[in-house]
Amino acid sequence: xxxxxxxCRALLGATYVLEAPQDMAPYLNxxxxxxxxxxxxxxxxxxxxxxxxxxxxxxxxQVPIVPQGGNTGLVLGSVPxxxxxxVVLSLGRLxxxxxxDVANRTMTVDAGCILAQIQQAAAAEGxxxxxxxxxxxxxxxxxxxxxxxxxxxxxxxxNTRELCLGLEVVTAQGDIWDGLRGLRKDNTGYDxxxxxxxxxxxxxxxxxxxxxxxxxxxxxxxxxxxxGTPEQALKLLKLMQDHCGASLTGFExxxxxxxxxxxxxxxxxxxxxxARHAQxxxxxxxxxxxxxxxxxxxxxxxxxxxxxxxxxxAVVASSVAQSLGLWQLREHIPLAQAKAxxxxxxxxxxxxxxxxxxxxxxxxxxxxxxxxxxxxxxGHLGDGNLHFNVAPPExxxxxxxxxxxxxxxxxxxDSVDRYGGSISAEHGIGALKKDELARYKSPLELALMRSIKxxxxxxxxxxxxxxx
Amino acid sequence: xxxxxxxCRALLGATYVLEAPQDMAPYLNxxxxxxxxxxxxxxxxxxxxxxxxxxxxxxxxQVPIVPQGGNTGLVLGSVPxxxxxxVVLSLGRLxxxxxxDVANRTMTVDAGCILAQIQQAAAAEGxxxxxxxxxxxxxxxxxxxxxxxxxxxxxxxxNTRELCLGLEVVTAQGDIWDGLRGLRKDNTGYDxxxxxxxxxxxxxxxxxxxxxxxxxxxxxxxxxxxxGTPEQALKLLKLMQDHCGASLTGFExxxxxxxxxxxxxxxxxxxxxxARHAQxxxxxxxxxxxxxxxxxxxxxxxxxxxxxxxxxxAVVASSVAQSLGLWQLREHIPLAQAKAxxxxxxxxxxxxxxxxxxxxxxxxxxxxxxxxxxxxxxGHLGDGNLHFNVAPPExxxxxxxxxxxxxxxxxxxDSVDRYGGSISAEHGIGALKKDELARYKSPLELALMRSIKxxxxxxxxxxxxxxx
Numbered sequence: 001x002x003x004x005x006x007x008c009r010a011l012l013g014a015t016y017v018l019e020a021p022q023d024m025a026p027y028l029n030x031x032x033x034x035x036x037x038x039x040x041x042x043x044x045x046x047x048x049x050x051x052x053x054x055x056x057x058x059x060x061x062q063v064p065i066v067p068q069g070g071n072t073g074l075v076l077g078s079v080p081x082x083x084x085x086x087v088v089l090s091l092g093r094l095x096x097x098x099x100x101d102v103a104n105r106t107m108t109v110d111a112g113c114i115l116a117q118i119q120q121a122a123a124a125e126g127x128x129x130x131x132x133x134x135x136x137x138x139x140x141x142x143x144x145x146x147x148x149x150x151x152x153x154x155x156x157x158x159n160t161r162e163l164c165l166g167l168e169v170v171t172a173q174g175d176i177w178d179g180l181r182g183l184r185k186d187n188t189g190y191d192x193x194x195x196x197x198x199x200x201x202x203x204x205x206x207x208x209x210x211x212x213x214x215x216x217x218x219x220x221x222x223x224x225x226x227x228g229t230p231e232q233a234l235k236l237l238k239l240m241q242d243h244c245g246a247s248l249t250g251f252e253x254x255x256x257x258x259x260x261x262x263x264x265x266x267x268x269x270x271x272x273x274x275a276r277h278a279q280x281x282x283x284x285x286x287x288x289x290x291x292x293x294x295x296x297x298x299x300x301x302x303x304x305x306x307x308x309x310x311x312x313x314a315v316v317a318s319s320v321a322q323s324l325g326l327w328q329l330r331e332h333i334p335l336a337q338a339k340a341x342x343x344x345x346x347x348x349x350x351x352x353x354x355x356x357x358x359x360x361x362x363x364x365x366x367x368x369x370x371x372x373x374x375x376x377x378x379g380h381l382g383d384g385n386l387h388f389n390v391a392p393p394e395x396x397x398x399x400x401x402x403x404x405x406x407x408x409x410x411x412x413x414d415s416v417d418r419y420g421g422s423i424s425a426e427h428g429i430g431a432l433k434k435d436e437l438a439r440y441k442s443p444l445e446l447a448l449m450r451s452i453k454x455x456x457x458x459x460x461x462x463x464x465x466x467x468x
Numbered sequence: 469x470x471x472x473x474x475x476c477r478a479l480l481g482a483t484y485v486l487e488a489p490q491d492m493a494p495y496l497n498x499x500x501x502x503x504x505x506x507x508x509x510x511x512x513x514x515x516x517x518x519x520x521x522x523x524x525x526x527x528x529x530q531v532p533i534v535p536q537g538g539n540t541g542l543v544l545g546s547v548p549x550x551x552x553x554x555v556v557l558s559l560g561r562l563x564x565x566x567x568x569d570v571a572n573r574t575m576t577v578d579a580g581c582i583l584a585q586i587q588q589a590a591a592a593e594g595x596x597x598x599x600x601x602x603x604x605x606x607x608x609x610x611x612x613x614x615x616x617x618x619x620x621x622x623x624x625x626x627n628t629r630e631l632c633l634g635l636e637v638v639t640a641q642g643d644i645w646d647g648l649r650g651l652r653k654d655n656t657g658y659d660x661x662x663x664x665x666x667x668x669x670x671x672x673x674x675x676x677x678x679x680x681x682x683x684x685x686x687x688x689x690x691x692x693x694x695x696g697t698p699e700q701a702l703k704l705l706k707l708m709q710d711h712c713g714a715s716l717t718g719f720e721x722x723x724x725x726x727x728x729x730x731x732x733x734x735x736x737x738x739x740x741x742x743a744r745h746a747q748x749x750x751x752x753x754x755x756x757x758x759x760x761x762x763x764x765x766x767x768x769x770x771x772x773x774x775x776x777x778x779x780x781x782a783v784v785a786s787s788v789a790q791s792l793g794l795w796q797l798r799e800h801i802p803l804a805q806a807k808a809x810x811x812x813x814x815x816x817x818x819x820x821x822x823x824x825x826x827x828x829x830x831x832x833x834x835x836x837x838x839x840x841x842x843x844x845x846x847g848h849l850g851d852g853n854l855h856f857n858v859a860p861p862e863x864x865x866x867x868x869x870x871x872x873x874x875x876x877x878x879x880x881x882d883s884v885d886r887y888g889g890s891i892s893a894e895h896g897i898g899a900l901k902k903d904e905l906a907r908y909k910s911p912l913e914l915a916l917m918r919s920i921k922x923x924x925x926x927x928x929x930x931x932x933x934x935x936x
Contacts, residue, residue: 103702103821104852105709148655156714159653162630175912182819184851185627186890187616187666188897188905189935190917194662198655215710234571241573242683245756246624246714288713289765297757351650353571383652384572425653437656444643448924449658455923456916467657 001040004061008043008087011053016093018042027088030079031072038084039066046093048168048176048207055205056174058087064461065089067201069112069143072135074347075430077147077200081465091142094207097121105213106165106182111142111206118211127213130157134334142206148198150426155382156249156286157214159426161197168208169196172457182210195452200428201463203456219291220249221298222284222323225305225314226277230356233281235310237352237382240283243301247294250284251382258333258378265336269328272315281311281381282330284323333378334387341398343376343391344408348416349425352384359386362415366390369411370404385425388412413440429467437467469508472529476511476555479521484561486510495556498547499540506552507534514561516636516644516675523673524642526555532932533557535669537580537611540603542815543898545615545668549933559610562675565589573681574633574650579610579674586679595681598625602802610674616666618894623850624717624754625682627894629665636676637664640925650678663920668896669931671924687759688717689766690752690791693773693782694745698824701749703778705820705850708751711769715762718752719850726801726846733804737796740783749779749849750798752791801846802855809866811844811859812876816884817893820852827854830883834858837879838872853893856880881908897935905935 008017018024019041027042029035040063045051058065064086068078080086091112098108102125109118115136122129131144133151143149144160145167157163166181169192179193196204227233233253240248256278263271287294298316305311317323337343350358363375372393379386390408392401413423417440429437438446446468453460453468476485486492487509495510497503508531513519526533532554536546548554559580566576570593577586583604590597599612601619611617612628613635625631634649637660647661664672695701701721708716724746731739755762766784773779785791805811818826831843840861847854858876860869881891885908897905906914914936921928921936 101819101821103706104819106819150653150655154653158630161659162626171912171916177912177916178910179913181888181890183817183888183890183893184820185618185622185817185848185853185893187618187892187894188890188901189666189909189913190671190920191616191629191659191662191666192913192916194659195920198657198659203658215713217713238571243756245683245685245754247756286713288711288715349651349653351569351572351574352652353569380653385653420649420651422649422651422654422656424655425651426655428655429657433656441657442646444639444645445647445657445660448639448645448660451923452658452663452920455919 004057004063005041007057008041008054011057012043012045012050016044016046018044027068027071027090028079030076035076035079037080038082039080039086039088040084042088042090044090044093048094048170051089051094051205051207052170052174052176054089055170058461059172059174059459062459062461063087064464066463067091067205069140070114070135070138072139073143073147073430074427075432077428077430077466078143081431089205091140091207098208100125101182102127104182107211107213108180108208109141109211110208111140113141115139115141115144122213123216126216128216129211129213131160131163141209145197145206145209146199146201147428150380150383150385152250152380154380155251156246161194163212164193164197164209165212166210167193167196167206169204170207171204172459172462180208180210200430200466202453202467203462215288217286217288219294220284220286220323221291221294221317222282222326223298223302223314223316224272224326225281225283225302225311226273227279227281227311228277230279230359232310233279233381234352234356236281236305239305239310240301243304244285244297247285247287247297248283249286250282252282252330252378253381254280254282254330254333254378257374257376259329261336261340261376262329262332265339266332269332270325273313275313277312282326337376337389337391340391342402343389344402344405346388346409346412347425347427348388348412348421348423349383349385350416350419350421352381354419355381355384355386358415358419362412365411365415370408409436431465434467472525472531473509475525476509476522479525480511480513480518484512484514486512495536495539495558496547498544500542503544503547505548506550507548507554507556508552510556510558512558512561516562516638519557519562519673519675520638520642520644522557523638526929527640527642527927530927530929531555532929534931535559535673537608538582538603538606540607541611541615541898542895543900545896545898545934546611549899557673559608559675566676568593569650570595572650575679575681576648576676577609577679578676579608581609583607583609583612590681591684594684596684597679597681599628599631609677613665613674613677614667614669615896618848618851618853620718620848622848623719624714629662631680632661632665632677633680634678635661635664635674637672638675639672640927640930648676648678668898668934670921670935671930683756685754685756687762688752688754688791689759689762689785690750690794691766691770691782691784692740692794693749693751693770693779694741695747695749695779696745698747698827700778701747701849702820702824704749704773707773707778708769711772712753712765715753715755715765716751717754718750720750720798720846721849722748722750722798722801722846725842725844727797729804729808729844730797730800733807734800737800738793740794741781743781745780750794805844805857805859808859810870811857812870812873814856814877814880815893815895816856816880816889816891817851817853818884818887818889820849822887823849823852823854826883826887830880833879833883838876877904899933902935
C-alpha cells in the first residue's frame, strides 16, 4: 500500500493525501455520531482528471473507494467501514459552477458544489434551483444526486433525479464519461444518467452535472389548515391540486403531537390556533404572476375546503414574515424531537391514497407492541412521504427505549411493505438499511441490481458494503 | 424450431401463434413502408404469465424476440430483421386498465393499452394523462415507454419517462419483475425502471406500468405569434415562462415555409395573418382556475411581448374552436409535407439557447451542399426539439433527391453534434439510427451500454440489432 499512497501523493500533492488521524477524523465520522469508520487515507483531488487518475490507481491496487461530498447523509452511505482498507475520496475541492445558461435554463456544476451555493448562483441570474433540504448549507450536489435527495419542493419540482439533465461520471475503471448534456429530450440509448443517480457511489463517482433551472416565482404564500383526520388532509390535497395545479408547492402533514412537542420545546414560537385539532397541514402556494394572485387563489381554495367541511379552521399568512413563521413550526419538529431526546426514526413512503389507512392500522400495532410509545408523525403528504418517528412513553428513558429499535423498525417496515410502500423514501440505503433492503426487495430485483453492479464495477471497489 | 413452435402453441393456443404470411404481414411491415422483415412466427400472449412462459421457451431455444406494441415507431425498432429467425412478440392482447387510484393520482395499465384508451380512462375520472402524440389512436403505452416518447405536452409534463412511477418487466430469462410501485419517492437501490424505459425492448419486455395522473385543467387557450427571427422566438419563450410558469403548456416554432406549405396543400385552413412573417410560434396556456384566468394571463404576456418588440403580431384564440384551428396549422405541417412528396427528416434536439445559432449556421451549409433545397423547420422549441426536414429544390424529383439522404443526415447530424445536441430527440434509435449512434456516442458510453446489455441479456435475444 505504500507504493499506492506514494502514487496518490505524486498525483495530488502530499497536502491532499490525509493520513493523520486528526486530519481524517471529519471524513470518517457519521455526523449524527452513530459510527466512526477507518480509512487508509483521505484523498482530495482538485480536478476531475486528478480524481480519475486516483481511481485508476485504486483500481490497479484494488483499493476500495468511498466517495464523499458533504458527509451529511443519514444512512451511513458516505463513511468507510471499520476495516481501514478503503480510501475516502472527497469531492470537496471540485466546487466550481462551470456555467449558467439562462436561455436554456440550465447550470453546469462540479459535484462538490454546496447546494446553497447553487441555489444562490441560480437566484443571482433570476432563476430558481428548487432543491431544498435541511442540510443545504453543507451538503453537496454530488451527494444529493447520488442519494436522489428529496426535500420540501418535491411536490412541484420532483426529486433530485428530476432536476438533472446530464452527468459527468468517473467510472470504476477511472475513465471519465462525459454525459453533460443540457437537453430536455434525448433518446439515444440507455439511460445511464438515472442509473448513476441514486446509486450512492456504488457504480461510479458523479463529478459534474447539468441541472435544470426554473423561473423564480413572484411570490409564495403559506397557510396552516386544521382538520380532524388524515382522510381529510388527503381530501384537502386533492382539492388544492384541482384548484391550483402546479401552483401548489408545499403540502406538509403534522399531527397534534408534533405541534405540542414544538410548543413545549420552543415556547417562543407562536402557535396559530387556540383550539386543539388532531391534524394540521402546512400548505404553500407559489405564483409566477403576483403575490395578490397567490393570496386570492389560496383564499378561494381554503374557502372551498371550509365550505365542504374538509377542514375545521385555517390561517393564511398575510406577509412573508408570517409565512416564515408557519414554516418554522414545521422545521422545528425535528429540532424539538432532538431536544426531547432520542427516538426511532423512519423515512417511509406510501401510495398517497393509502396513508390514512396505514396510519390507522400501524399506530395501534405500535401501541400494542410498545405500550404508550409516542408517534411523532409528520411529512411531505403530497409526496406520500412520512417521517414516522416513534418516541418513548413518558417516564421511559430514551436509551432504554432505543433497545427496541430493530423491533420497532420491523413492525413499521412490515406494515409499509403490506401497503406497497418504500422503507427509504428520500434518505437512501447506505450501510444502515442494507439488511432491510435484502428483506423487502424481491430476490429477482436484488439479482438484477447485482448484475448491474458486477457489469460496471467488476472488482467491487466502488463504495463496498453500501446498498448491496 | 418445430419443437419450439409446438411449445408456443401449447402455451398460447394455436390461434395465437401466427405463421401464415398473410397473418404475419401487419407485424412485419414498417408502417411507413420502408422495410418489411421476416419472422419465424408472431406470438400473441393473453397474459403476463403466458408472455413470460413464451420468453422462457425463447431463451431455452435461443430464439430472438422482437417485442411489439402498436408498431407505429419511426426508427424500425419494432419490426424483425430479414433473417426470419426471430419471433415477434405482440403485446396487443395485454390491454386492460388494471386500476385507477384517483387519490394517488396513478393508473396501473397493461403495456398493450392504446394511448388514447388511457387518456380517455383518465378523463373519465376527471384526471389528465398528459402524453399526447400523433399516433395516439394506435400506439401502445408499452411502446411509448420503451421509446420514451415525447409529443406535444413535454414542456409542462415531461417525456413518457417522467410520467411513469413503476414498471412490470419480463426479463430476458422469462422472469417477471414486479416493480409496479405507485410511489413519488423511493430510494431503495438502483433505478431499474429508467433503465428499461427507453431501451426499446433490448433489455426486457415492459408488460405493465404505473402512470402518473394530473388534475384536468379547467381551460386551455392558444395563441399564434409572429416574429422575425428564432432569437425572438427564444426571447418570447423566456418571457412566457417567466410570466406564466407551469401554465405554459405548449410552445411550437414554425417557419414561414411551413405555413406556406400548409396553405398550398390545405387551402381551406384559415391563415391568421395577412402579412408575411419569417417565424411563428403557437403557444398554449392552461389554467386550473378558469378560462378567464388563462385568457387574461395570455393577453397580458402577449401584450408585454408586443411592448418589448419581441413579436410583431399575435392572435389569441377567443374560443375552443379557434384554438383547435390554430393547432391544426401546426398538425398539418407533416401532412402537408407528405402530400408534397418525400423529404429527408430529422428528429433532433439542442440546448434551447443554441437553436438560433444552429439554424443560422446549418441552413447555409445545407444550401451550399444541396443548392436550393428547402428547409422545413418546425418543432417543440420549448423542449429544444426540432423537426428539421429537408425537401428537394423546386423541379427536382423527390426520389432523386432522396439519394442524398445519407449525405444530408451526415451534414445535419454533424452540426447537431457540434452544438451538443442529440440525433434522436423523441423517436429513438431502433435499427434505423444504429450506425449514426455508433458515430456520435463516445466509445466509453457505447461500452457502458454494451456491458449493461450483456449483464441483463447475456444471450442477446432481446430485440437484437436495435440500438447497439
